[in-house]
Amino acid sequence: MAGIYIHIPYCRQACRYCDFHFVVSVWQKKELLPYMLREIEERKDYLMNEVIDTIYFGGGTPSVLEVKEIANILDCIYRFYPISSGVELSLEANPEDLKPEYLYELAKTGVNRLSIGIQSFQDSDLELMHRIHSGEQAGEAVKNAQNAGFDNISIDLIYGLPRQEKNVWQKNLDKALSLGIQHFSAYHLTYESGTVFDHWRKKGRIGLIPEEDSLNQFKILINTAKQQGFEHYEISNFALPGFQSKHNSSYWQQKKYLGIGPSAHSYNELSRRWNLSNHKRYIDAMSSAEDYFETETLSPENIYNEHVMTSLRTSKGVSYLYLKSRFGDQEAEHFRTAIEKFVKSGHVNVNQEIYSLTQEGIFIADHIIEVVFK
Ligand SMILES: C[S@@+](CC[C@H](N)C(=O)[O-])C[C@H]1O[C@@H](n2cnc3c(N)ncnc32)[C@H](O)[C@@H]1O
Structure with missing residues (x-):
């Protein structure tokens, strides 16, 4: 069994903490997507015909794609790879994209797991992070997804945020777990080099919270999750029984996976490969049949x-x-x-x-x- 990861390197707006690979020029996706389809076809032998049991659209923000663009990518994967009938098909999505019509159409493509980037339900946190959505919209997005039939929903949250009043983290968790979700990921904020937050930290505009507060928030996290029946199965990941992320677990179990798109990584037990992250160089290299990736043979x-x-x-x-x-x-x-x-x-x-x-x-x-x- 193996997995396929599709990297959609576009976001509508840049979050101040994030150093993942993305650009905000969403309109450029039309130029890039045909090359990603080509990569899916060209690399059909990479996983040596192993059956695919997980497909994961990550980003960036994959919900910036129209449903027909997602369906095209999936059609292409189904054409060239053997797919398990019980495939876990996940898509990362942001609350502002999850309107009822979009979700009803999305459900028809076979996507059966959503990972919603919420981060916080507090508007002051969301503004500080430079998110587009409000706390209320975040809750509505989860409800819209449930109404459209999604019954495997994860959300992402960030704790250890600066300028937060006491008990806000507990409130955030309580709100999250009142929504009837099956999985969540909670990450302690890290100040990544080159981000706006890192710049602000160096200027003294925001700061690391005291270590004691970090530990307290972590304890609140694991205790609240446990009380609500969530298994703490990886440092940052919590699931109701039967809802652990198969795709992420396969990374942790070192199963093979193929990564498609700029900056995506691949692993096939013998080597690791990572695609060029510059979109133009990725497209140019593909057009001129040059290598669009680098490889490291694993010792x-x-x-x-x-x-x-x-x-x-x-x-x-x-x-x-x-x-x-x-x-x-x-x-x-x-x-x-x-x-x-x-x-x-x-x-x-x-x-x-x-x-x-x-x-x-x-x-x-x-x-x-x-x-x-x-
Ligand atoms: C690349 S992001 C994409 C998710 C989604 N598109 C969004 O905008 O929320 C994946 C997740 O990594 C986490 N993350 C990214 N940068 C982080 C940082 N500096 N500190 C803590 N968590 C971070 C966030 O929880 C985020 O949801």
Whole structure:
């Protein structure tokens, strides 16, 4: 089983915290899309005819596409790849795009999971982040999607935001979980270099919230999610039973995937590939039959590092016996020795030789991962 990721690199407006690859010149999509269709066809052998069980439209903001553009991309995928009958077909969407007519048409394309970028239900946060939608529109978007028949809905939220009054994060979570969603992702704000927020932070206009507040917000997150029956299955991801994201889980389980479009990454167990992110260079290279991607062949060390990093971030953890059988005695021993001090300090749990982060461990996950790397 394998996955296909389609990167739609357009947004209607730039969020002040975001450094993902996107441009706001949405009208240019008409020029780019035929090249993406061509890439879907040209790379039909990349996944070696493995059955596709997840397709994911990410961005950017895929809901800037018209429904017929989404349908065209899907038709092209169905023409060249074997697709599982139970395929998880996700689309990232923003609240301002989710009007009833759009959603009813979208449901007919086979898209069966929506990931809605909400970030906050508070208008003051949304203005600060430079979002287009209001908190009220965000709630309406979820209801519109449910009325159109979508029963697998995820939302994205950001916590650790500056200038927020106390209890706003709890209010945001309560609002989110009152909407009858099946999944949500909650990310602590990071100040990414080159973003407006980073610039404002350097100028002292906004600042990092105190570490103690970050920890408190994280605790509120995991406790509220648990009380409402959500499984905390990856550091930033929460799902009702049966609703974990299959597509994202396949990244964490290092399954093969093909990434289409500018800046998209692909992985087929032997190598990683990433497409040029500059749209013009991507189009020009394709038109002149030049490489529109770069490739890195993965060493056993790279594969070990990726395995421990992605597995430690999930509740499944790292199995010592699996490490031994896949990477050999030396790597497995390296891992066991390196992680021991975190077991002793209570940051890592070990149960039948499976190592997973405790709540305290999640706070210092990046440090633990760095220590167990080869
Ligand atoms: C590339 S965005 C696209 C989602 C959607 N189009 C939107 O505008 O909300 C994917 C998610 O990453 C998260 N994200 C992006 N930059 C972030 C940052 N600097 N700190 C925390 N979360 C971030 C947001 O929650 C966002 O929904």
